[in-house]
Amino acid sequence: MISIPQVETFEGYTSFPDETVCWIISDGKAGNLTQCVGVAEALGVAAEIKEVAPRGLSRLLAPYGGVAQAERFGQRGSAFSPPWPDLAIGCGRLTTPYLRALRKASGLKSYTVILLDPKTGPNTADLFWVPQHDKRRGGNVITTLTSPHRYSPQRLNELRAAVPPEIAALPKPRIAVLIGGPNGDYKYRFEDEARLIALLSDLAQLPVGLMITCSRRTPPSIVRLVDTATRGAARVFWTGEGENPYPQFLAHADAFLVTADSVNMVGEACATGRPVHVFFPRGGSAKFTRFHTSLQEHGATRPIVEADAVLQNWTYTPLYSATPIAAEIRRRYLRRRAVLGNMM
Numbered sequence: 001m002i003s004i005p006q007v008e009t010f011e012g013y014t015s016f017p018d019e020t021v022c023w024i025i026s027d028g029k030a031g032n033l034t035q036c037v038g039v040a041e042a043l044g045v046a047a048e049i050k051e052v053a054p055r056g057l058s059r060l061l062a063p064y065g066g067v068a069q070a071e072r073f074g075q076r077g078s079a080f081s082p083p084w085p086d087l088a089i090g091c092g093r094l095t096t097p098y099l100r101a102l103r104k105a106s107g108l109k110s111y112t113v114i115l116l117d118p119k120t121g122p123n124t125a126d127l128f129w130v131p132q133h134d135k136r137r138g139g140n141v142i143t144t145l146t147s148p149h150r151y152s153p154q155r156l157n158e159l160r161a162a163v164p165p166e167i168a169a170l171p172k173p174r175i176a177v178l179i180g181g182p183n184g185d186y187k188y189r190f191e192d193e194a195r196l197i198a199l200l201s202d203l204a205q206l207p208v209g210l211m212i213t214c215s216r217r218t219p220p221s222i223v224r225l226v227d228t229a230t231r232g233a234a235r236v237f238w239t240g241e242g243e244n245p246y247p248q249f250l251a252h253a254d255a256f257l258v259t260a261d262s263v264n265m266v267g268e269a270c271a272t273g274r275p276v277h278v279f280f281p282r283g284g285s286a287k288f289t290r291f292h293t294s295l296q297e298h299g300a301t302r303p304i305v306e307a308d309a310v311l312q313n314w315t316y317t318p319l320y321s322a323t324p325i326a327a328e329i330r331r332r333y334l335r336r337r338a339v340l341g342n343m344m
Contacts, residue, residue, distance in 0.1 A: 042326035063096030146267035159251035170209025176253035180262035181217030202307035
């Protein structure tokens, strides 16, 4: 297992040859696809996205079962047929059987990468990436503190070059408020909702500009409460209509308030180098505790109790993992290609 650093030290190292063919196998979930595309972009390859939606028994048995015969995997005219790609990346349990089948069908042709732990054996893919707070380890496992995504330092700088009028009109400091919702570990009991809304009501009284967005997991009841609590503030509140301003929020925030349940939103905020204040609903798990403890030790995040804490400022090394993940994929891919070349 290799734990790789999350700093921008691999520039000029991660690009694949121009002729590289890359597939991204997607289960259609935005969060999973973002991680795959982030790695592909860091590799400098143009990836073809192949979305899968297994049904019935194949869906139920994923990631342990095989690809359904109806997919005609490997046969002419199928979405999965030769010529096989040089590289394939997938994320999510539904994509795992396809990567396993591709690895077998292509021999050593396709280098396969699985992001996140599908809880399958080491021979499922050539390489696994998992966040450090996961427990999977092994010779073909690499880890980073945060998940890969598309918000590279270069992209954030490009976004910062022009400020949208509605954000430019907000007073500074601008606070991005990123709201998640219940999951298997954080339940959002009534008391948690009350603490969150009280915090946002106090935040709305401060001389700050708010940029607020909720996630797909945010219950409509919480969206309404957030709206009511911040209605008197100088704000941009995205409710799902029109173009998503989330990338602009990341680029132009002076600080963040993020709910602890969203690993992706917390990690993306930590790519900016700006202070990240984390609201913790009751609950959690050992995995979430390891994740948040590591971010606090890095100096990126702090728990928030009082609203005026958002006025505090601190700095840290931004956490952007796609580049070092790409560098390690490239190193291993080229090493195997060299071995194959010596065998021919």
